[in-house]
Each structure stands twice: as structure tokens, then as C-alpha cells.
Amino acid sequence: MTESRGLVLVVEDERHIADIQRLYLAREGFGVHVETDGNAGLAAAKAMQPVAIVLDIGLPGLDGLAFCLALRDAGDWTPIVLVTARGEEPDRILGLELGADDYLTKPFSPRELVARLKTVLRRAAGPPGEPAGRFGRLTVDPARRTVLRDGEPVELTATEFNLLAHLLQRPGQVFTREQLLAQVWGYPGYRDTRMVDVFVSQLRAKLGDASPIRTVRGVGYSATPPNA
Template sequence: MTESRGLVLIVEDERHIADVQRLYLAREGFGVHVETDGIAGLAAARRMHPVAIVLDIGLPGLDGIAFCRALRDVGDWTPVLLVTARGEEADRILGLELGADDYLTKPFSPRELVARVKTVLRRAAGPPGQTESVGRLNVDPISRTVRCDGEPVELTATEFNLLAYLLQHVGQVFTREQLLARVWGYPGYRDTRMVDVFVSQLRAKLGEASPIRTVRGVGYSATASGR
């Protein structure tokens, strides 16, 4: 018997889509629980403590945006993979700003879903590395904590990994495509706007202590001090 990789919660109101997602994730050794509306899904997330949540935006009862906001407002940073329709770009960006870790646009391959869930979980585990102290920030990759002037800063798994990667390469400039490949694990991925959203979120949370600089026409880098 294959050892379980942990429980994935699917919140999807289209039953046939949820059944296919469940089948493919179960084949890869995940335990899977499905809910078909947002209210029941949020209750399940709080009760079951899944390792990841596959969350449709267009849900009855409580939509995916409100669901994600409710999770993050109480300090629940379970990795969330948003599932969106093609016309939901604004909601997709808002979901990322609220703390979702990634997204898929319908229609998508169930194999792509499984690959994305695995990648999100790898990011949540985080890369090995040494504690970085830059300016007013202290970033500890073992405990996956960030402190600014000694005070904790709450980051999603992806926000943490992006910050840690840039700080491990202070002064080096990365294109958005390079960051998608090295932080997200998506070589050749075309939607580079996702990088901009996460950089914006980091800057909002770190304020004047943010070490991230925009290099016009190229991408981003980290400096040895905040603003």
C-alpha cells in the first residue's frame, strides 16, 4: 500500500470535475475529501487540516475569494490552489493577493492539477538554506519565519520562498521567467504577472524594510538593506 502524502481538500461544485480530480490525486497517494459548496468546504478545512486545498472560485454559499480571505484572516496558511474560469482574471489576481499560492484556469489536464499540487507542497516545505539577516529583516528557512525589527511577519509559503531566494542572491538580478522557474518550479511558464503580484504582496507586508528592487525592463533583485 502506498503511504499517504496527506489529505487534499477539493472544494468544487461541479461533481464530475471533482470526481476526476479526486481520482488522479488518489492515484498519486493523496487522501482526498470533496465538498461542493464554500461554507461546507471552509468548515472541512478547519476540521480536517488538509495539507493543501484545491479551491474553485465560483462556489455556491461562499465563493472562493471569500473562502480564501476567511482562511487567511485567522492565520491559516494551508497552501491553496485556485481553480478559475477563463473570464475570472480579476478574481484570480485578487485571490493571489489574499494569499492563494497558485491557480489553474479551466479547462486543464488532471495531470497538471496533480503536478501543481505537488509543486505547491514542495514550496511549502521550502528549500534548505541558511538564516539570512538583511537590513531590518531576519529570515529563518528552518522555522520558515520572517521577523522585521524583531516582530513576526506572516507570509504564505510562496511569498516566503520568493523572499528567501532573492535574499540568498543579494545583488543578482532575475527576470520574471527565471523566478517562475526557480521559485515556482515552472520553467517556460508564460503568465509572469504572477511574479508581480507576489512581489507587490511582499512589499505591502514588509513596508519600508522591503529589500526587493525593480530593475526596469529586466525583473527584480534584493539589496542588502531596506528602503
């Protein structure tokens, strides 16, 4: 018997898609609960405390973007994989900016969904290594997965924390976007490097002028040591 990996909440209004997701996730040992509209899904997320949420954007009642915003505003950082039939980049980018951890665009392979979900959960489990305890005005605790700026907590998603910690492990080293996708996201060869830019932008916004992340034009990103 497969060991349970925890409960995944699927919020998807297309029944046949939800049924396929349920089947493939159950095969991998996940418990699965399905809701077909955003309001019921949000209530289920709060009541059931799933290990992850697979969230369609185009939902009746409360759409996926509003769902994601409401959950994050409530301080709930359960990993979210967004699913959308919309091919436009702004929807995907906005979802990441609202706190989603990853996204898939329909149509997609259910095996890819399972693989992405497992990767998101591995990132959330951490710790990603041992970054420096203090870095300028930042204090990073890898065991608790917390970040303080000038002694005040900064709320980060699992992916944001992992990206920051990865850069801080090697101060001054320049990483290409492709390297970061492979090393932080676990997606070697993934072509959509825009995801890296979105998460860097989010980190900079949250860390403000204490952010150590620097852009190396034409190459990628690095964490600059204090006073460098």
C-alpha cells in the first residue's frame, strides 16, 4: 500500500479535468478533495489545511486569482499550483505575484502536474541548505525558514525563501536564469525564464532597500555581500 503523501485540494470547475487530476494524484499516494467553485474551495482550504492546492484560475464565484490573494492575505502559505486555460502571460505572472508557487497552462499532461506538485512540495519542505545567518540587514534562519529585515519578519513564500537562500549561499556568484530554474525550481531545461524575473521582483519588493539581489545585465542575478 502506498504511503499517504497528504491531502491535495483540487479546485477545478471542469469535472472531467478534476477527475483526471484526482486519479493521477491518488496513484501517487495523495489524498484528494475536489471543489468546483472558488468560494467552496477557499472554505475547504481553511477547514482541511491541505499540503498543496491545485487551483484553476477561471472559476465561478471566486476566481483563482482572488482565491490566491485571499489565502495569502490570511497568512496561509500552502503551496499553490495554478492551472489556467488562458495563454496570456499577464494572468500567469499576476498569479505568481499574488503568491502562487507554480503554474500550468491547459492542455497539460497529468503526469507533468504530479511532477510539478512534487517539486513544489520538496521546495516547501526545505531547508535548502545553510545560508549565512546575517547578510547585511537581513537575518535568515534556514531551520525555521524565516527572514527578518532590521529585526522585523518578512513574509515569504516557500519559493521566494528558497531563491533568496540559494543566492545567499554563494555571495557574489552570478547565476543565469536557467541555472536558477534548475537549481531552485528543479526544472532543468525549462524555457520560461520569465518566472525567475517575477520572483526576483517580488523578493526585492518585500525586502525593500535591504535586498542584496543585484541584476547582472545579460547574465542573471547575484547576491552582493554587504559593503561590496
